[in-house]
Amino acid sequence: MFELSRDSTIPLVDQVADRITSLVEHGQLPAGAKLPSIRKLATLVGASPFTIVDAYDRLVARGIIESRAGRGFFVCNRRLATPLLSIEALTDPGSDALALARLSLTYSSEVIAAGSGFLPENWLMEAVPGAVLNRLSRGRRPQAWLQCPPQGLVELREQIAARLVQHGIASSAANIVTTFGASQAFDLLGRILFAPGDVVLVEDPGYFVLFEQLRGQHVNLIPIPRTPTGPDLAALEAACRTHRPRAFFTQTLLHNPTGSNTEPAVCHRILSCAEQFGFAIIEDDVYGDLHSGPAVRLAQIDGLRHVIFVSSFTKLIGPALRVGYIAADPAMITRIVERKVLSVLTHSALLESFVAEVLDSGRYRKHLETLRNRLSRMRRDAVQALTGAGIRFDNPTGEGIFLWGRVPDTTAIDELVRGAREQSILLAKGALFSPTKESRQWLRFNVAHSTAPPLIRYLKSAA
Numbered sequence: 091m092f093e094l095s096r097d098s099t100i101p102l103v104d105q106v107a108d109r110i111t112s113l114v115e116h117g118q119l120p121a122g123a124k125l126p127s128i129r130k131l132a133t134l135v136g137a138s139p140f141t142i143v144d145a146y147d148r149l150v151a152r153g154i155i156e157s158r159a160g161r162g163f164f165v166c167n168r169r170l171a172t173p174l175l176s177i178e179a180l181t182d183p184g185s186d187a188l189a190l191a192r193l194s195l196t197y198s199s200e201v202i203a204a205g206s207g208f209l210p211e212n213w214l215m216e217a218v219p220g221a222v223l224n225r226l227s228r229g230r231r232p233q234a235w236l237q238c239p240p241q242g243l244v245e246l247r248e249q250i251a252a253r254l255v256q257h258g259i260a261s262s263a264a265n266i267v268t269t270f271g272a273s274q275a276f277d278l279l280g281r282i283l284f285a286p287g288d289v290v291l292v293e294d295p296g297y298f299v300l301f302e303q304l305r306g307q308h309v310n311l312i313p314i315p316r317t318p319t320g321p322d323l324a325a326l327e328a329a330c331r332t333h334r335p336r337a338f339f340t341q342t343l344l345h346n347p348t349g350s351n352t353e354p355a356v357c358h359r360i361l362s363c364a365e366q367f368g369f370a371i372i373e374d375d376v377y378g379d380l381h382s383g384p385a386v387r388l389a390q391i392d393g394l395r396h397v398i399f400v401s402s403f404t405k406l407i408g409p410a411l412r413v414g415y416i417a418a419d420p421a422m423i424t425r426i427v428e429r430k431v432l433s434v435l436t437h438s439a440l441l442e443s444f445v446a447e448v449l450d451s452g453r454y455r456k457h458l459e460t461l462r463n464r465l466s467r468m469r470r471d472a473v474q475a476l477t478g479a480g481i482r483f484d485n486p487t488g489e490g491i492f493l494w495g496r497v498p499d500t501t502a503i504d505e506l507v508r509g510a511r512e513q514s515i516l517l518a519k520g521a522l523f524s525p526t527k528e529s530r531q532w533l534r535f536n537v538a539h540s541t542a543p544p545l546i547r548y549l550k551s552a553a
Contacts, residue, residue, distance in 0.1 A: 091126065093135070094109075102141050103144045103145045104145075106131075106135065106141060106145035107152075110125070110145070110154070111149070111152075111543060114154055114155075119165050121165050121166065124161075124164050125162065125164065125165070127162060128142045144467070147467075148467070148468070148471065150163075150210060151210050151468055152541050152542045152543065153166055153539075154166060154542075201514050201515070201516055202516065202539060202542045202544060203516050203539045204510075204515060204516060204518075204535055204536060204539045204540045204545050205516045205533070205534055205536065206516060206518075206539060207346065207405065207492075207536065208405065208536075209405070209536075209538050210538050213460075213461065213464065214409075215408075222444060222447050226440070226443055226444065231245075231443040231447065233245075233443060234439050234442075235440065237436065238436045239436065240427050240430060240431050240435070240436045240437075241268070241423070242415070242437060242442060243268070243439060243443065245446050246268065246413075246443075246446040246449075247266040247267075247268065247415075248263045249446060249450065250263075250415055251265065251266055251417075254399075257390060258387075259387065259389045259390050259394070259399065259417065261394065264420050264423065265394060265423060266416070266423070267415065267416050267427055267430065268413060268415050268437050268442060269413075269414045269415060269416060269430070270413075270414065270437065271404045271414040272374065273299060273414075274414065274433075275400045275414050275415070275416045276303055277303055278416070278430060278433065279337075279416070279426070280307045280309070282422075282425050282429055283337055283370060284304075284307055284337070286307070287310060288309045288310065289312055289333040290309045290310065290335060290336055290337050290338075290339070291311075291312050291326070291329055291337070292311050292312070292313060292314065292338075293313070293314055293321060293339065293340055293341065293345070294314060294315050294528065294529075295316060295348065295494075295524050295528075295529050295532075296346070296523060296524075296525070297339075297374065298522045300339060300374075301525050309336075313524070313525045313526050316345065316348060316350070318348075318350050320340075320342070320350070320351070320352030320353055320357070320360075321338075321340060321352065321356065321360065323356060323359050326360065326363055327363060330363050335367070337369050337371070337372055338360070338369055338370075339372045339374065340352070340360070341373070341374045341377075342357065342373055342375065342378070342386070343378040343385055344380055344381055344489060344490035344491070345492075346374075346377065346492060346523075346534075347492050347494050347518070347520075347523050349485070349488050349489070349490050349491075349494060350485065351381070351385070351488075352386075352388075354386040357386055357387075357388050357391055361391055361392055361397075364392075364396040364397075365396065369396075370396060371396055371397045371398065372397075372400060373387065373398070373399050373400065375389075375399060375400065375401040376400070376404075376405055376414075377406075377491060378401065380458065380462060380490045380491065381489055381490070382462050389417065395419070398416060398417070398418045399418070400414065400417075401414060401415060401417075402414030406457070407448060407457075411441055411445060412438075462489065464538070465491065468537045468540075469493070471541045472535060472537040473493065476493070476495060476535060476546070478546070479546050479549035479553065480553035481495035481496065481497060481535075482496045482497075483496070491536055491537060491538065492534055492535065492537070493535040493537055494520075494532060495532065495535055496531050496532050496533075497532070497533060497553075501552070503533075504519070506519075506552050507519050510548060513548055515545055515548055518534040518535075519532070519533060520534065
C-alpha cells in the first residue's frame with residue numbers, strides 16, 4: 091500500500107496518517123472505500139497494531155475516515171454540501187449564540203466541527219456499546235421502564251455521590267438531583283435563585299449559552315475577567331462591594347473556552363468573598379472528569395455550604411444522554427425538585443439507568459482514560475497545525491477539549507467565520523463567549539476536530 095521510512099525524523103504514526111490522507115486527497119482511496127483492518131495494515135507496512143490504531147484515530151478525528159461498528163474503517167464521503175448555510179437561512183436564526191448552539195447540535199459528518207463543544211461520535215460510541223441497551227432490555231434494571239423519581243434514580247444518585255466523595259466533596263444521595271443535562275440545571279437554579287434585576291457575576295470569557303439563559307431571566311450580568319489562574323480577584327472583590335451579587339457562575343477545571351484551571355489560592359479567595367458578601371457560587375464541572383491528577387474544586391473546599399455544584403455526563407458519554415445533576419445542601423435540593431416537577435415532572439428512568447449501567451460496569455473510568463490520552467495527542471497535533479496556520483496561543487499546554495486561539499489583528503473575524511461556514515467548517519468566534527463582546531480576535535477550537543486539512547488550508551488562505 092505504501093512504505094514507511096525508519097530513518098525519517100517523522101514518527102511512524104504521522105507517516106501512516108499522512109500517507110492515507112494523501113491517497114484520499116489524490117483520489118486513490120475514493121469516498122466509501124474500505125481501508126485494511128488494523129492488523130492487516132500493520133503487516134503490510136511493517137508497523138505495530140498500536141501505531142495503526144493511533145493513526146486511524148487521528149484520521150477519524152480529522153474527518154478523513156470513519157469507523158463503522160463491526161465493519162471496519164471507510165473513507166468519508168465529504169460532498170461539497172453546505173448544511174451550515176441551510177440552517178442559517180432560517181427566517182429567524184436567533185442570536186449569534188443561539189445560532190452556534192443550533193449548529194453544534196446539528197450533527198453532520200460533512201461538517202468540520204472545529205468550534206463545537208462535543209467530541210467525535212466514534213469516540214463516544216466506544217463508551218456506550220449496544221450491549222448496554224441489550225442488558226437493560228433483558229431486565230437487568232427493571233426500573234428503567236418505570237417512572238423515574240423526581241429527584242432521580244436512587245442508584246444513580248448514590249453512584250454520583252460516591253464519585254464526588256472520591257473528589258473530596260462530602261455528599262450523599264440526598265445532596266443530588268438529576269437534570270436534563272447541565273443546561274436544565276442552570277435554568278432551574280436561575281428560576282429559584284433570581285428575580286428580575288438581580289445582579290449575577292459571570293466569567294468573561296465564559297459559557298455563551300449560560301449568558302443567554304440568564305438574559306432570558308432578566309438579570310443584570312456583571313463580567314469578571316478570566317485570567318490564566320482563574321477569575322480576576324480584584325475585579326471580583328470590586329464587583330461584590332459595588333453590586334452585592336446574588337451568585338457567581340464559574341468553571342474551576344478545564345474552563346470553557348480557555349481551557350485554564352483556577353489555582354487553589356484563588357479558589358480560597360473566591361470562597362472568602364462568598365462568605366463575606368453572602369452570594370452563592372455555581373460551580374460548573376461539566377468537563378472536570380477530563381482533568382488528570384490532583385485537582386481542587388470549590389465544592390471540595392466549601393463542603394456545599396456556599397457552592398452549588400453542577401455537572402453532566404452528556405459531553406463525555408454522548409449528547410443523546412441528557413443526564414446531568416446538581417449537588418447542593420438538602421434544603422436547596424428540595425427547592426430544586428419542586429421546580430423540576432413543575433417544569434418537566436421528572437427525568438427519564440431509561441436514560442438514568444443507562445448511565446448507571448455505564449458507571450457500574452467500570453466502562454466510564456476506562457473511557458475517561460482513553461479520552462484523556464486521545465485529547466493529549468490531538469492537542470499536540472492541533473497546536474502545531476493551527477500555529478502553522480497563523481493562530482497564536484497564550485497557553486497551548488494543558489488538558490481537555492478546548493484551545494483558545496488569537497487570530498491576527500488584521501483579520502476580519504466575522505468574514506472569517508462566515509467564509510468558513512460556506513465551506514462547511516464551524517468556527518466559534520470569541521465575542522460569543524464574552525458578555526461584553528470582547529475577545530473579538532479570538533476563536534475557540536475543539537482539539538478533537540481541529541487538525542482537519544481543509545480547516546488548516548482555509549485558515550492559511552484567510553490569514
